[in-house]
Amino acid sequence: xxxxxxxxxxxxxxxxxxxxxxxxxxxxxxxxxxxxxxxxxxxxxxxxxxxxxxxxxxxxxxxxxxxxxxxxxxxxxxxxxxxxxxxxxxxxxxxxxxxxxxxxxxxxxxxxxxxxxxxxxxxxxxxxxxxxxxxxxxxxxxxxxxxxxxxxxxxxxxxxxxxxxxxxxxxxxxxxxxxxxxxxxxxxxxxxxxxxxxxxxxxxxxxxxxxxxxxxxxxxxxxxxxxxxxxxxxxxxxxxxxxxxxxxxxxxxxxxxxxxxxxxxxxxxxxxxxxxxxxxxxxxxxxxxxxxxxxxxxxxxxxxxxxxxxxxxxxxxxxxxxxxxxxxxxxxxxxxxxxxxxxxxxxxxxxxxxxxxxxxxxxxxxxxxxxxxxxxxxx
Amino acid sequence: xxxxxxxxxxxxxxxxxxxxxxxxxxxxxxxxxxxxxxxxxxxxxxxxxxxxxxxxxxxxxxxxxxxxxxxxxxxxxxxxxxxxxxxxxxxxxxxxxxxxxxxxxxxxxxxxxxxxxxxxxxxxxxxxxxxxxxxxxxxxxxxxxxxxxxxxxxxxxxxxxxxxxxxxxxxxxxxxxxxxxxxxxxxxxxxxxxxxxxxxxxxxxxxxxxxxxxxxxxxxxxxxxxxxxxxxxxxxxxxxxxxxxxxxxxxxxxxxxxxxxxxxxxxxxxxxxxxxxxxxxxxxxxxxxxxxxxxxxxxxxxxxxxxxxxxxxxxxxxxxxxxxxxxxxxx
Ligand SMILES: [Zn+2]
Numbered sequence: 160x161x162x163x164x165x166x167x168x169x170x171x172x173x174x175x176x177x178x179x180x181x182x183x184x185x186x187x188x189x190x191x192x193x194x195x196x197x198x199x200x201x202x203x204x205x206x207x208x209x210x211x212x213x214x215x216x217x218x219x220x221x222x223x224x225x226x227x228x229x230x231x232x233x234x235x236x237x238x239x240x241x242x243x244x245x246x247x248x249x250x251x252x253x254x255x256x257x258x259x260x261x262x263x264x265x266x267x268x269x270x271x272x273x274x275x276x277x278x279x280x281x282x283x284x285x286x287x288x289x290x291x292x293x294x295x296x297x298x299x300x301x302x303x304x305x306x307x308x309x310x311x312x313x314x315x316x317x318x319x320x321x322x323x324x325x326x327x328x329x330x331x332x333x334x335x336x337x338x339x340x341x342x343x344x345x346x347x348x349x350x351x352x353x354x355x356x357x358x359x360x361x362x363x364x365x366x367x368x369x370x371x372x373x374x375x376x377x378x379x380x381x382x383x384x385x386x387x388x389x390x391x392x393x394x395x396x397x398x399x400x401x402x403x404x405x406x407x408x409x410x411x412x413x414x415x416x417x418x419x420x421x422x423x424x425x426x427x428x429x430x431x432x433x434x435x436x437x438x439x440x441x442x443x444x445x446x447x448x449x450x451x452x453x454x455x456x457x458x459x460x461x462x463x464x465x466x467x468x469x470x471x472x473x474x475x476x477x478x479x480x481x482x483x484x485x486x487x488x489x490x491x492x493x494x495x496x497x498x499x500x501x502x503x504x505x506x507x508x509x510x511x512x513x514x515x516x517x518x519x520x521x522x523x524x525x526x527x528x529x530x531x532x533x534x535x536x537x538x
Numbered sequence: 539x540x541x542x543x544x545x546x547x548x549x550x551x552x553x554x555x556x557x558x559x560x561x562x563x564x565x566x567x568x569x570x571x572x573x574x575x576x577x578x579x580x581x582x583x584x585x586x587x588x589x590x591x592x593x594x595x596x597x598x599x600x601x602x603x604x605x606x607x608x609x610x611x612x613x614x615x616x617x618x619x620x621x622x623x624x625x626x627x628x629x630x631x632x633x634x635x636x637x638x639x640x641x642x643x644x645x646x647x648x649x650x651x652x653x654x655x656x657x658x659x660x661x662x663x664x665x666x667x668x669x670x671x672x673x674x675x676x677x678x679x680x681x682x683x684x685x686x687x688x689x690x691x692x693x694x695x696x697x698x699x700x701x702x703x704x705x706x707x708x709x710x711x712x713x714x715x716x717x718x719x720x721x722x723x724x725x726x727x728x729x730x731x732x733x734x735x736x737x738x739x740x741x742x743x744x745x746x747x748x749x750x751x752x753x754x755x756x757x758x759x760x761x762x763x764x765x766x767x768x769x770x771x772x773x774x775x776x777x778x779x780x781x782x783x784x785x786x787x788x789x790x791x792x793x794x795x796x797x798x799x800x801x802x803x804x805x806x807x808x809x810x811x812x813x814x815x816x817x818x819x820x821x822x823x824x825x826x827x828x829x830x831x832x833x834x835x836x837x838x839x840x841x842x843x844x845x846x847x848x849x850x851x852x853x854x855x856x857x858x859x860x861x862x863x864x865x866x867x868x869x
Contacts, residue, residue, distance in 0.1 A: 191566075192603065192616040208566060216617055239567045244619045247665040282667040310762065312710070312717060319713035347761040353715040356704050361713065393748060393760040401704035522747050522784040 174207050177214040182227065188213035189220060211235050219248060224255035233266070240274040246283055260287050268300060275304060281313045285320060294325040302337065309341065315350045319357055331365060334358040346385050349394040356398060360405050371406065378402050380463070383416055387465035390420050396477035409492075410485045416464040417485070420471075420478035421507075476516040483507035483526070490533055497533075504530045542795040544830060544838075545808070549823060550588045552799070552808025553579040556820055557592075569615040573604050575820050577627035580634055582824035584848045585831050587839050589634070598637050601628045609664070610645035621663040622653055626675040629682050630847060633855075638682075647685045650676045654690065658697030659711070669710045670701050674723035678845060681730050681857060695733055698724050706741035718749055718758040722771040726844045729778045729859045743781035746772050754789025755813065765812045766797045766822045769829025773863075774843035777832055780862040787833045787864060794826045834864035 177183040190213060211234050218228055232249035235242055253263055264287050271280045288294060301318045305311065322330055335358060341351040359368075359378060368374050382399045386392065403410055467473060483504040490500035505527050512523035556579060568575065576597060583591050603616045604624065611620030612628040625646065632638050653661045653676065660672040673694060680686045700712045701724065707716025708724035721742065728734050749756045749772050755764025756772045769790060776782040799807035799818035809818025810826035831841040840849035844859050852858050 189617075191569075208563060212566075219617075239570075241567075241570050243570055243621065243663065243665060244613070244617075247619060247663065250665065278667065279665075282665065286666065310759075312715065316709070316711055316714040320711065323713055349760040349762070350715050353703070353705075357713055360704070397705050397760065405704060518750055518752070518786045518789070519747050519784060520786075522744065525784070 176206070176210050177231075178210070183214060186214055186217040186221070189216035191216070208235075208238050211238070215245065215248075219244075224252045226256065228252040229258065233270075236270065237273075240270070240277040240280060243279055246279045250283060250286055260291055263287055264291065271300075272304065272307065275308050275311055275314065278313045281317045285317065288321070289324075292325075294321045294327070294330060297321050298330065298333065298337075305341070309345060309348055310350045312350070315354060319354070322358075322362065326362075328365070331358070331362065342385065346389055347392050347394060352394040352398045356401055360402070375402060375406050375408055379413070383463075383465055386420070387467060390467050390471045390473065390475045390478070393477065396475075396481070400481075410481065410488050413481060414485050415461070417478050417481045419466045420473060420475045421482045423474050474515060476511055479507050479511055479515060480526075483530070487530055487533065501530055501533055542792065542798075544586075544795060544827075544835065545798055546586045546588070546837075548808040549798075549810070549827070550583060550586060550591050550808075552818065553582055553820065553823065554591055555808075570618060572615045573601065573612060573624040573627045573631075574614060576600065577631050578820045578824040580631055581846065582820065582827050584634060585824070585827040585838050585841055587837070594635050597631060598635055598640065601631050602640060604628060610642070610649035619663060620649065622650065622660065622672050622675040622679070623662060625649070626679050629679055630845075633682060633851060634847065641683075643683050643685065647680065647683065647688055650679050651688055654693070657700075657712075658690070658693035658695075670698065670708060670720050670727075671710065671723050673698065674727045677727045677730050682845070682855070686730075691731055691733075695728070695731065695736060698727060699736060702737070706738050706745045715759065716745065718746070718756070718768050718771040718775070721746065722775045725775045725778050729844045729861070730857075732859075734778070737779075739779050739781070743776060743779050743784055746776050746779075747781070747784040750785045750790065754786065754791075754793035756785070756790065763813070764793065766794055766810055766829070767812065767825040769794055770825035770832075770846070773829050773832040774846065777843040777861045777863045778859070780860075782832060782862065782864055791830060791833055791835060794829055797822070797826060832863040834867045836867045836869045838866075840866070 177186075177188070188210070191209075211231060215231055215235055218231065229249065229252060232245050232252070235245045236249070239245075252258070253260065264284070267280070267284055267287065271284060274280050284297075288297060298318065298321065301314055301321070304314050305318075308314065322334065334354075338351055338355045338358060341348055342355070345351070359374070364371075379399065379402060382395055382402070385395045386399070389395070399413070402408070403413070486500040486504035486507070490497040490504070493500070508523045508527045508530065512520045512527070516523065556575070580589070580592060580597065583589050601612070604612045604614065604618070605628075606613050606618075606620035609620035611622065611625040613620050614624040614627075618624075629638070629641065629646070632640055653663070653672065655661060655668065657668075659668040659670075660676045661668050662672045662675075677686070677689065677694065680689050697712075698708070701708050701710070701714070701720070703709060703716045705716050707718075708720045709715050709717060710720045714720075725734070725737065725742070728736050748760070749758070749768060751757060751764050753764060755766070756768040757764050758768050758771065772785070773782055773790075776784065793814075794810065796814045797811045797816070799809045799811055807818060809820065810823045811818045812822050827838070828841050828846065831838040832843060840863070841847075842849045842852040842858065843861050843863065845852050845857070849858075
C-alpha cells in the first residue's frame with residue numbers, strides 16, 4: 160500500500176535558485192502556508208524544494224500556462240513525484256499551450272522508470288495516450304517496466320487499461336506469449352496469473368478461440384504443468400478453480416490430476432523432504448521423453464496428469480480442498496454413493512483443520528458443517 | 539498471547555512528536571498526505587484511548603485551512619488542490635472532534651457528486667485518476683454527511699461489480715488484480731449501501747483468510763510479503779463479512795506486536811512498522827492498532843470497520859452496520 164518513503168534528492172547538481180535566474184525575475188515567490196501547524200523554528204528543509212515550490216505557488220496564483228511551467232513542474236516532480244497538484248497543473252499547461260505530447264511521453268518514459276511506484280506517473284501517461292491514441296508502443300514500454308518490478312500493481316493495471324481501452328486485435332495478439340514469459344520468469348507471480356485470466360476469459364472471444372471446450376482444455380493443461388513444477392502455489396490453484404467455475408465445468412475432470420497432490424508422503428519418503436517444492440518436475444508433458452523414462456519407474460505414465468516431483472512438499476492443502484469439492488459435487492449429482500462422498504469430504508476438511516492447514520482451522524470446520532448439511536438433501 | 543504487549547504510551551508520544559518535525563524535508567515531501575496523516579494519528583490515538591493527546595483546536599484550524607474554496611473540497615495541505623481522499627479525512631477528523639458543523643455540506647456534496655464518471659467510477663480529483671478507493675471515499679463522505687440520497691447507487695454498484703474478479707476479490711479499476719485494500723474499500727462501500735448481496739461472501743471470506751502466512755502476518759495478494767497495514771484491510775473486510783474468526787488471531791496479534799518500533803532496539807522510537815525490524819510510520823501505526831482492536835486486544839477502544847472511525851461515534855450517528863469483530867479480551 161501507500162508508503163511514506165521519500166526518494167533521495169541527489170538528482171540535480173546544476174541547480175540554480177529561481178531568484179537568480181533572469182527569466183523568473185517577474186515572479187514573487189510565495190511561502191508555504193503552514194496553517195496552524197506552523198513550525199516555531201525557521202524552516203530548515205531543503206532549499207531547492209522550498210525554492211521550487213515557492214515559485215510554483217506564484218505561477219499558480221498568477222494562473223500562468225507557459226513553457227516555463229513545464230520546467231518548474233518537472234523540477235518539482237523529480238524531487239517529489241507524489242505532489243498531485245503539480246502533476247495536474249503540468250497537464251493543464253500541456254493542453255493549454257498545445258505542447259508536443261510525444262516529447263512529453265518520451266520524458267515520461269524516463270520519469271516513470273525512476274518513479275515506478277508513484278501512481279501519478281501512470282495516470283499522467285494514461286492521459287497522454289488518451290490524446291495521442293497510440294497504444295502499441297506502450298505494451299513494450301510496460302513490459303520493460305515490469306522487468307524492474309514484476310508485481311507492480313499500477314503497471315499491470317495500466318497494461319489492462321491499454322488493452323481494454325483500445326481493444327485492437329494486434330494489441331491482444333501478443334498477450335498470451337507475454338504472460339507465459341512472465342510466468343516462466345516467476346510462476347508464483349499472481350499478477351501474471353490474474354492477467355492471464357483477464358486475457359483469456361474477460362476480454363471477449365478472439366479468432367481461433369471460438370471453441371471454448373478446447374480453450375478450457377488448453378488452460379487446464381497449462382496450469383497443471385505449472386502446478387507440477389510448484390505444487391504449493393495458491394495463484395495457480397486459484398486460476399484452475401476460476402477456469403472451472405467460469406466455464407461451469409465439473410471439478411471431477413481434475414480428480415486424477417489432483418489426487419497425488421493430496422496424498423501425504425509415504426513414511427520412507429519423508430526423510431528426503433526439501434523445504435520448497437520448486438523442483439523441476441521431470442514428469443511434465445513438456446519434459447523430454449528420456450527424462451520421463453528415467454523417472455517414471457513402474458508408475459503408469461499419464462501425460463495429461465503430471466505428477467509432483469519426489470521432492471514436492473505434500474500434501475497441498477489446495478489439492479485436498481479440491482478433492483473435497485469434487486466429493487461434494489459428486490454427492491450432489493449421485494444419489495447412490497452420496498453418503499460416502501460426503502463422509503469423505505468431511506474427512507478431508509477435518510485433515511485440513513487438524514493437520515495440514517491448522518491456521519485456518521475455523522474455516523475448515525465451517526466447510527465440514529456445510530458439507531454435513533448436504534446429508535438430509537440426498538437422504 | 540505471547541509476552542509482548544502493546545506499548546501504548548510510547549506510541550502516543552510518537553504520534554504527538556510527528557507534528558513537531560516540521561523542519562525535516564521528509565515532512566514537506568509528504569505534504570500531499572498531511573491531512574490523511576492527521577486522521578491516521580488521531581484515529582490511532584482513539585483506538586488506544588488517548589484521543590486528547592493532540593490539541594483539538596489546532597487540528598480543527600488546520601483542517602479548515604485545507605479547504606479549497608474554488609473546488610468545494612479539502613486538499614491535503616493548505617495550498618494543495620482539493621482531492622476526495624483528504625476530503626474524507628477532513629470530515630472524519632471533524633466528526634471525531636465533534637465539530638462536524640464546520641463544513642459547507644452542500645458544496646462538498648456537489649463536489650463529491652461531480653467526481654462520478656459516466657461508468658459509475660469516481661475520480662479522485664479533476665486530474666481524473668479513477669480507483670475504487672475513491673468510490674469508498676465518496677460513499678463514506680455522503681453517508682457521514684447524511685446525504686446518501688444524492689448518490690446514483692445503481693451506477694456506483696454497477697461499477698464495483700465490474701471490478702470484481704474470478705477469485706472473489708476486487709481490484710482498483712476494471713480488469714485489475716484483486717488486492718486486499720481494494721477488497722476493503724469495495725466491501726465497505728457495499729456495506730454502507732446495504733448491498734453485501736453483491737459479493738460471494740464465503741468465497742471472498744476464504745480469499746481473505748488465505749492472506750494469512752505461517753508467521754501470522756497478512757499479505758495483500760497471493761505470494762506477496764506480509765505487512766501490518768493488511769491487518770486492517772483484511773480484518774475489517776472479514777468483520778464486515780462476519781468471518782473474522784477464520785484467521786488465527788493469536789499469531790496475527792504476535793506479528794503486529796513484533797512490528798512495534800519500541801520492540802526493536804530503541805524504546806524511545808514508538809510507532810508500528812510494516813513488519814518487524816523496519817522503521818515505524820503513522821500509517822502502519824493506525825492500521826496495526828486498528829487490527830489489534832478488531833482482534834479483541836485488551837484495553838483498546840472499539841473500532842467501526844466500515845468507516846474506520848470510533849465505533850461509538852458511528853453508532854451515535856445511526857450509521858452502524860451489522861458487522862462482527864472479536865470480543866474484547868482482558869489482560
Ligand atoms: Zn503497508
